[in-house]
Amino acid sequence: MSDTDIVFQPTVDDLVHAYRLNLWRRYNWKYLLKAFAITSIAYVVLLFGGFRVASGAFPDWRNVWWMAGIAAVVTIGVPLLNHLLLRRAARKIYSQQKTLQQPHTVIWRSDHFVVESPTSHEEFRFADLVHWSEDSYVILLCQSAVMFRLIPKRVLAASQVDLLHRTLLQNGVRKI
The missing domain is CATH 2.30.29.30 (Pleckstrin-homology domain (PH domain)/Phosphotyrosine-binding domain (PTB))
Structure with a gap:
């Protein structure tokens, strides 16, 4: 040679390491910041729009902060959940793909x-x-x-x- x-x-470990590396190369700070901004804007628009239509008044500011908190949890939680479930998915893929x-x-x-x-x-x-x-x-x-x-x-x-x-x-x- x-x-x-x-x-x-x-090996399964090789596959796990490869998937994790690929995952974290995609979930960089630019991606997370963009996802947080989009999720926050969507929640705020839904909150203001839905609340305004339902009650005829604007919501309290603490509701907006709650929505921003939920957006942050979703933005960080989805990549973290993917990271935690990756070993199981890699084992399944390894056993299925001969x-x-x-x-x-x-x-x-x-x-x-x-x-x-x-x-x-x-x-x-x-x-x-x-x-x-x-x-x-x-x-x-x-x-x-x-x-x-x-x-x-x-x-x-x-x-x-x-x-x-x-x-x-x-x-x-x-x-x-």
Whole structure:
């Protein structure tokens, strides 16, 4: 095997780490702030509009603060709930998707990478990737906001990680 070839079998933990990394890359501060603003505006409009129509008067300001509090809880609660339920979902996906339980070979060259398993063979150009992300457990090669290929760092030597980083950067794939 060369520095550009790796063989691994994904585990449930690899899948959990990949999904968590993908989830938290999507739920960044910009997203949370935007979601809070939209939810707050929707609640305030519904409160003012509904209260005004029903009673003919404007609501008390403490009701507006309650609505802002509910919006904050919803904005923070939804990503947190997703994070907490992710391990269960990953276990279910891993048990249902039999290709995840097979050994995978990932080979990367200067302009593309190949993912092989006993039942599939796929080639991807680095230029077709939207971005890539990593944490201490996995490297995600993202084909879209929700579709990605994972490479567990547990199977990579430090030199392979550096080589993969250089290859991705040379091909203009941005890191997020």
